Amino acid sequence: MSEARQFKDHHREARLFFGRALFAGLVITVLTTLLVVRYYSLQVTHHEDYVTQSDRNRVHVLPIPPTRGLIYDRNGELLAENRASYTLSIVHERVDDLGRTLAVLAELVNIAPNDIEKFNDQLRQRRRPFDAVPLRYNLTEEEIARLAVNEFRLDGVEVHAQLVRHYTHGELFAHTIGYVGRISERELASFDEQEYQAYAGTHSIGKNGLERSYESDLLGEVGYQNVETNARGRVLRVLESGNPKPGKDLVLHLDTYLQEQALAALEGHRGAVVAIDVNTGGVLAAVSAPSFDANLFVTGISFKDYRELNQSRDLPLFNRFLQGQYPPGSTVKPIIGMAGLHYDIVTPSDTVYDPGFYRLANSSRVYRDWKRHGHGAKVDLKQAIAESCDTYFYDLGHKMGIDKMHAFGYQFGMGEKTGIDVPNERRGIWPSRDWKRGARGQPWYPGDNLNVAIGQGDVLATPMQLAVMTATLASKGVRYKPHMVASVGGQPVEPEVMQSVQVEETHWDAILGAMEEVVHGVRGTAQRIRRGADYRMAGKTGTAQVVAIAQGEEYDSEALSERNRDHALFVGFAPFENPQIAVAVLVENAESGSGAAAPVARKVFDAWLADKHHQHEGES
Numbered sequence: 001m002s003e004a005r006q007f008k009d010h011h012r013e014a015r016l017f018f019g020r021a022l023f024a025g026l027v028i029t030v031l032t033t034l035l036v037v038r039y040y041s042l043q044v045t046h047h048e049d050y051v052t053q054s055d056r057n058r059v060h061v062l063p064i065p066p067t068r069g070l071i072y073d074r075n076g077e078l079l080a081e082n083r084a085s086y087t088l089s090i091v092h093e094r095v096d097d098l099g100r101t102l103a104v105l106a107e108l109v110n111i112a113p114n115d116i117e118k119f120n121d122q123l124r125q126r127r128r129p130f131d132a133v134p135l136r137y138n139l140t141e142e143e144i145a146r147l148a149v150n151e152f153r154l155d156g157v158e159v160h161a162q163l164v165r166h167y168t169h170g171e172l173f174a175h176t177i178g179y180v181g182r183i184s185e186r187e188l189a190s191f192d193e194q195e196y197q198a199y200a201g202t203h204s205i206g207k208n209g210l211e212r213s214y215e216s217d218l219l220g221e222v223g224y225q226n227v228e229t230n231a232r233g234r235v236l237r238v239l240e241s242g243n244p245k246p247g248k249d250l251v252l253h254l255d256t257y258l259q260e261q262a263l264a265a266l267e268g269h270r271g272a273v274v275a276i277d278v279n280t281g282g283v284l285a286a287v288s289a290p291s292f293d294a295n296l297f298v299t300g301i302s303f304k305d306y307r308e309l310n311q312s313r314d315l316p317l318f319n320r321f322l323q324g325q326y327p328p329g330s331t332v333k334p335i336i337g338m339a340g341l342h343y344d345i346v347t348p349s350d351t352v353y354d355p356g357f358y359r360l361a362n363s364s365r366v367y368r369d370w371k372r373h374g375h376g377a378k379v380d381l382k383q384a385i386a387e388s389c390d391t392y393f394y395d396l397g398h399k400m401g402i403d404k405m406h407a408f409g410y411q412f413g414m415g416e417k418t419g420i421d422v423p424n425e426r427r428g429i430w431p432s433r434d435w436k437r438g439a440r441g442q443p444w445y446p447g448d449n450l451n452v453a454i455g456q457g458d459v460l461a462t463p464m465q466l467a468v469m470t471a472t473l474a475s476k477g478v479r480y481k482p483h484m485v486a487s488v489g490g491q492p493v494e495p496e497v498m499q500s501v502q503v504e505e506t507h508w509d510a511i512l513g514a515m516e517e518v519v520h521g522v523r524g525t526a527q528r529i530r531r532g533a534d535y536r537m538a539g540k541t542g543t544a545q546v547v548a549i550a551q552g553e554e555y556d557s558e559a560l561s562e563r564n565r566d567h568a569l570f571v572g573f574a575p576f577e578n579p580q581i582a583v584a585v586l587v588e589n590a591e592s593g594s595g596a597a598a599p600v601a602r603k604v605f606d607a608w609l610a611d612k613h614h615q616h617e618g619e620s
Contacts, residue, residue: 061224061226062226063222064224064241064242064243065200065244066245068218070250074251080167087136087137087138087164089133091132094155095156095157105154105157108150122134122182124185125185132160167294171293172291173294174294175321177209178210179211179295179298180204181204181207187205198219198221198222204298212423214485220247222244248490253280253283254283254284254285258607261603266287269588270588271289272289273601274584276582277471278471278581281471281480282482283482286321288324289320319424320586321462322420322422322426322464327456327459329569333384335414337385337511339409340399341510342408342504342507346399349380352378354369354391357374358394358450360398360447367391369390369391370388386517388518397450397451398453400453402448402449405449405453406430412469413479414469415430418464418465420464420481426462428460431448455544467582467584469571469584472499473515473582474573478497480498483496516576518572526594526598533610535575535576536576541598543569543591544566544567565590568590568593568597570593570598581604583601585598
């Protein structure tokens, strides 16, 4: 048994222990070295980098949206303001379960499916971390109280006061001032980095009208706050801040009282009225009827409201004075007559026999005069304008030809955009040989000259163009670019002359005198509107066909549906001796320029020149 017993090998155990201890020592040394190196890297080599990263985790830059510039009318009446509104917003990064949070909020306040959809749209858009996304605007005091009581259940939910655009005359200036609305995903995607920074913290943008064309002036410059937050994103303290710069205020040429009177004068009809300052080009009134409440669009219009507006047969969203293109009818006869004088085609004393129709040589087609039995055996230029004799202008158009008519009418702004400071203007059509060849693929025919001479056929114009044409006549050839804004941030917008029409003084006197005869002559087509006026006016009535009438047939109002009846037009200026205001009126399907459109112009003239209430406002 003693032989089998093994004795301990102490030397071997000592060597094994020493080897293990050495290995352990080496491992500890290496780990200690790595720890020291890492510690040195953190505390010395990369100290500044990690301090910066740490600050970024707890310090955030919050944008402070600027206050949007205000809009006033010419008398200082506020038209577009910013009203405080309590807004319910969610900071997505601070919410653990968005679905549960939305469900809780729905129990506390009224949240429509439309609100959820718009919230989700904005949530998907490009934005900064910890930016609050609005869910509901215009919270009531009761809703705010319920949210405050349940704050402990609503991490990431904020209620804060926000300035929201409000239009004091919701419908009156909807087509001129326009409106702001929520920034869409498509608009946000089109922003460059500078624009993205400019709209930080801002949820709305100018969508239409002056709000859109003067967006960069109205917006202002964004401010900022460097804030320290906790792990849940709640603000602990403000470290640094920079104040935002408010947007610039706009003062318009538009006059609220004149705008109200122009809209009231239309008496519920579809149509447009434009009034221009003859001496500056400033737009004093611009009405498109029917209109709509611009406030509906500010925080996002409901599907129901938008469907009602968009599907209405009366097209309230359509800007008739800037986008409506109508045959101008006889309202262009003064510039056609002026062209005839200028090119020595006729003299004021030349006469035409008018049996009630006109026929080109070697043609069987009859071009009817609006007066069935004609205007007499010897119709001169003054009578032709005063009584709107079509036959006279058929003859003049035939003799003059399209080339001269086109060149002369173009100087008055026909067939081109006026350049007004409101977007989406249309240019109308002032036809020429080249235009017809390009648009219709057809040559110019002699009968086309006759149609252009009475403002029919292919001729189309907007009410704004007709107002500019009339103001150019009233000023004896000075065509200003029309503009609605008188000053931006206190800096005046200077009038801009677009054209100076060079015509002999005697020709101006002949045409303007004939336009005065339209209103004040015994047989003038608009002579009824002169009654009771203590000033003299000049004008021209017009009637524009909506549907063509076949040869041999006569216009029968009773046989046509209301929307297929002729449009009524009137253009004019006053006072005659010293023109101040030029007006263009279009009343859709009202048939009579003298009976429907001219009285509207008279009410606008009275509101500007004779109304005591308006004079009192102007003096103040």
